[in-house]
Amino acid sequence: MSTGMSKMPVHQFQLPEGLKPVWNFHCQVHGIQYGVESCQSCLYEKERQQRRLGHRLEEFGLPDKCQAKTLDGFVIESPAHQSALDLAVQFANGDIRNLLMVGIEGTGKTHLAAGILNHLNNSGQYDCLYTTAERMLKAIRACYGATGDAEQRTFDFFIHPTVLIIDEFDKIKSGPDEVRIVSELIRDRDSYGRRLALIANGNLDRIRKRMDKSAADRMYENGKVNKAMFTWPSWRRRKAT
Ligand SMILES: Nc1ncnc2c1ncn2[C@@H]1O[C@H](COP(=O)(O)OP(=O)(O)OP(=O)(O)O)[C@@H](O)[C@H]1O
Numbered sequence: 328m329s330t331g332m333s334k335m336p337v338h339q340f341q342l343p344e345g346l347k348p349v350w351n352f353h354c355q356v357h358g359i360q361y362g363v364e365s366c367q368s369c370l371y372e373k374e375r376q377q378r379r380l381g382h383r384l385e386e387f388g389l390p391d392k393c394q395a396k397t398l399d400g401f402v403i404e405s406p407a408h409q410s411a412l413d414l415a416v417q418f419a420n421g422d423i424r425n426l427l428m429v430g431i432e433g434t435g436k437t438h439l440a441a442g443i444l445n446h447l448n449n450s451g452q453y454d455c456l457y458t459t460a461e462r463m464l465k466a467i468r469a470c471y472g473a474t475g476d477a478e479q480r481t482f483d484f485f486i487h488p489t490v491l492i493i494d495e496f497d498k499i500k501s502g503p504d505e506v507r508i509v510s511e512l513i514r515d516r517d518s519y520g521r522r523l524a525l526i527a528n529g530n531l532d533r534i535r536k537r538m539d540k541s542a543a544d545r546m547y548e549n550g551k552v553n554k555a556m557f558t559w560p561s562w563r564r565r566k567a568t
């Protein structure tokens with residue numbers, strides 16, 4: 328049976344327009360590849376890396392609308408703003424190990440938390456986690472009494488990150504069960520030397536009530552607790568200019 332194809336002489340094969348006659352490419356890592364102008368494995372690797380970077384802030388647990396917030400984008404309007412930013416920068420750089428951010432709604436606490444994570448991400452430190460206290464407790468409780476080591480693994484999930492930021496810390500109850508879990512977490516993280524930031528509305532007492540004495544003692548560093556007080560009016564209540 329004769330087909331049109333079989334009549335086409337091989338030597339008359341033409342490169343499609345726009346394609347350069349490059350027949351092989353030698354990549355130092357992946358070796359020789361044929362019919363391409365650049366290493367396909369390297370391209371794929373690069374693409375994957377970019378995708379990973381984009382997803383990382385999401386993996387950190389940061390809500391979408393916070394992902395664009397940066398430390399640079401935090402507008403300084405008073406000396407108190409400046410000291411809050413200074414503490415956030417020190418925490419991001421690892422100069423201080425624990426940080427409490429406490430105060431009025433809409434004053435930029437979560438903004439600074441996102442800024443810290445962005446800073447860490449940009450400097451190649453990916454071992455970070457942002458969570459709300461409620462989400463963390465739900466995850467740990469969901470595994471109560473689970474077979475195998477699921478309960479421990481869930482707890483470890485919050486112990487392992489070098490940097491953990493717990494937002495909405497005042498929104499959980501201050502009952503014995505909450506206090507026990509939170510205190511155990513603080514003690515465990517402290518014994519591994521890991522960094523922790525707690526964010527709450529209201530005053531310091533709201534934070535203090537949700538941990539026991541020994542956990543509260545571990546929040547001290549060089550004789551003091553690093554705390555940023557957010558006492559200015561809410562940014563959300565401003566009229567657009
Ligand atoms: N100093 C600031 N500079 C720039 N943007 C700010 C500043 N303060 C607050 N904002 C913006 O105002 C909005 C509310 O801030 P954010 O969510 O960080 O407040 P919050 O203190 O976490 O409030 P809440 O206690 O209710 O959770 C965000 O969009 C944030 O980017």
Ligand SMILES: [Mg+2]
Binds near residue numbers: 494
């Ligand atoms: Mg907030």
Ligand SMILES: [Zn+2]
Binds near residue numbers: 355356357367369370
């Ligand atoms: Zn390659």
